[in-house]
Amino acid sequence: MDKPQQQLDKRQVRIAFNRAADSYDGVAVLQREVGERLLERLELIRLEPQWALDLGAGTGQITRGLLKRYRGSRVVALDLAEAMLTHTRRSAGWWRRPRLVCADAEQLPLADASVDLLVSNLTLQWCNSLEQTFAEFRRVLRPGGALFFTTFGPDTLRELRESWAEVDGHSHTNRFIDLHDIGDALVRAGLAEPVMDMEMLTLTYRELPTLVREIKELGAHNVTRGRARSLTGRARWRAFEQAYESRRRDGVLPLSYEVIYGHAWAPTGVRQQRSGDEVRVPLDMLKGR
Structure with a gap:
């Protein structure tokens, strides 16, 4: 279990991505590349989903890919930030609209066994409980439904994290699993035949302020509860700059990303029924706009 200071402040996550919605596409080079690689992996399976869910839709890259690939399917774009969904709607094209749902991946407002395909690009790292998230994935997937996802592993932003660790004891990056x-x-959640693999990708920057600015424009800056609440003073910033500059190689500053790919299946068989007072909305009730 994460330490309290490593837990994500979901309110701040929503605020960060709402603010980043307009700038996101201009700096999301790595995110788009990973998204394309994720979409390519759908070629590994034969599936014609009635309902496909893009979980953590952002500005709609995966949503557009699903609409194009599965022309007979109904596609749902779900994101925590409503401003991101506004961009998804605008970018989807006039000819075919996805259904839009603003919600948390850890508490999906969808009915049991309602989704045939769930695709999630770089969203799991914004969830506090992987157990809860995968349990929700398992719940909404129909028997035989497929899950494809990407997320970031522990070596992501390694240079940033290590540089700040030389300066103070605060949490300066989100945690990665x-x-x-x-x-x-995945196995504990009851998802079948999980397959996982990983690759390292590295972005390089000429100047540190550009690196830090792009992280903020992505909405990916630190939102852990243990983050420093005061402004970074000049002395601490200079110490951070010096620490990061010591990692400069061949004239550029590296920023590493450990990209994890995974897929699994919802097993065929009897599904457990959930109880409680939560409201689950059948996807057939969602309007296209």
Whole structure:
């Protein structure tokens, strides 16, 4: 279980991505590349989903890919930030609209066994409980439904994290979960035949302010509860700059991303029924706009 200071402040996550919605596409080079690689992996399976869910839709890259690939399917775009969904709606094209749902991945307002395909690009790292998230994935997937996802592993932003660690004891980056722990969580959630793999990607920058600005424009800056609440003073910033500059190689500053890919299946068989006072909305009730 994460330490309290490592827990994400979901309110701040929503605020950060709402603010980043207009700038996101201009700096999301790595995110788009990972999204394309994720969409390519759908070619590994034969599936014609009645309902496909893009979970953590952002500005709609995966949503557009699903609309194009599965022309006979109904596609749902779900995101925590309503401003991101506004961009998804605008970018989807006039000829075919996705259904839009503003919600948390850890508490999906969707009915049991209602989705045939769930695709999630770089969203799991914004969830506090992987167990809860995968349990929700398992719940909304129909028997035989497929899950494809990407997320970031522990070596992501390694240079940023290590540089700040030389300056103070605050949390300056979000936490990322190990590939093996993600695979174990899939199994515990009852998802079948999980397959996991990983690759390292590195972005390079000439100047540190550009690196930091792009992280903020992505909405990906630190939103852990243990983050520093005061402004970074000049002395601490200079110490951070010096620490990061020591990592400069061949004239550029590296920023590493450990990209984890995974897919699994909802097993065929009897599904457990949930109880409680939560409202679950059948996807057939969602309007296209």
